[in-house]
Amino acid sequence: DAGVTQSPTHLIKTRGQQVTLRCSPISGHKSVSWYQQVLGQGPQFIFQYYEKEERGRGNFPDRFSARQFPNYSSELNVNALLLGDSALYLCASRYTGTQNTEAFFGQGTRLTVV
């Protein structure tokens, strides 16, 4: 079984541009979450989606948005990129939207804003 897959693996963008990151969860997992990890820090929660509905949002500006598709894959969009958006973006999938199940992470997308 494939794990959580994210694309692209690396990305370089210029300030002010827009970026779309993609995530495919483990087959059968309906919950997808996005996290931002800045170098040297722990991951910070951005969004959670379950059954195509937003179930949680972290403390990020409105430039960050996401959606989940009928096949449970997800996209994270970031508009008007800033240098501070440079980070590893991680996607996690979970078997259900309930709480006592493990989250499985993809390898991440390394975004560099120049």
Place this chain on the structure above:
Amino acid sequence: SQQGEEDPQALSIQEGENATMNCSYKTSINNLQWYRQNSGRGLVHLILIRSNEREKHSGRLRVTLDTSKKSSSLLITASRAADTASYFCACLTAGGTSYGKLTFGQGTILTVHP
């Protein structure tokens, strides 16, 4: 502020020794999870301990949870060079509106010397 805070920030040991990492948190939790991350790549789930559990084992890993002290520890026994990585604790907070949100600490960087 971070929900989980790890201690120490960095740990350097010899192969065969045991490694202990500690995590403290601030509010009530549903569960606490430990993850490993190699060289800024994706997070690998190690173990989940529920708020009503006190200890769990998985291979060379032992996790304890003390909800009265709001703390957890991860013990890796008979460490190997391959255990070299960053280790994060992540708390799933009880209640609230963020459904399935994990709050991570800053991590402990473990170096195991051959």
